[in-house]
Amino acid sequence: MNKMSRNAVCCIIAKYKETNSVRSTPGRGCKHKISRTLERKIVTDVCKEPRTSGVDVSRTTVVTALHRGGLQGYRPRRTPLLKEQHITAQMRFAHEHWKGKHEFWKSVL
Template sequence: MATKDYTMSNQLRHNCVSVTMTKKKELSHDLRTHGVNAHSGGKGYKAISKELDVPVSSVQSIIKMFNTVKNLDGCVRKRKVSSRVTRKICRHANNNSRITTKALIDTLNQAGETVSRFTIQRILQGGGLHGHRPRKTPLLTQRHRDARLAFARGYLDRDTNFWSSILWSDETKLELFGYMDVAYVWRKKGKAFNPKNTIPT
């Protein structure tokens, strides 16, 4: 019987070494299972420690603190913002892509929530919303779009000789909708040309 236990202990220690090569602070699953079963069978911490060749503190951690043989998640700091507030922030940014973090902070302060600018940015980025400069597009109605599409299709098959005879006129920059150098929008990937994420020029 003693020989069998000695052989099992050697095998378990071998498994432990192979596991600790990758996870230094975790004992192997077989080793922990054997320790828990041995304690359930009436053995003390020191006897189990000597049998498995591990510190007594490790045996105590397995049996007392963890009370399980599973790998437990690491200690994670509690989230500062609840899931309800997170959804509220993302909803505001989805409804108004031009809203600023300062405006979001003011809105949350009125509701009794104190959140920093960096926390709001992390929440929005976690929801797939990233700050981008809005694409500048002409201010067109649907009638304009239809007319331009028909015009483009009419000249689709023209050769290079035709286009070389065209004199392209210059365009003057007129900012009819205020300064556009500091404008940002919160949008998801692939939504750059959504009308609410563009600036008319």
């Protein structure tokens, strides 16, 4: 026999008399704006491509869904914006100033 307190049994009976069911009633608080399916879709989309969510909902809704999915909203690491032009310009500068032009380096250092 399952051991339950008398108060628990009374509460279950009262709930059955009131609602004709012993299922849990919805809790208090703000209801979720998105379904569990959409929440899982957000998490999988963010796992595939971290910079987008692909769903038009508020920022806090997405953040909440990601927190429930075990993801945190970290910003991606910033990488230097070096393009081929920048690299060739740096190499050209290095080759031009590698030897000679002693006066130039005196003014720099």
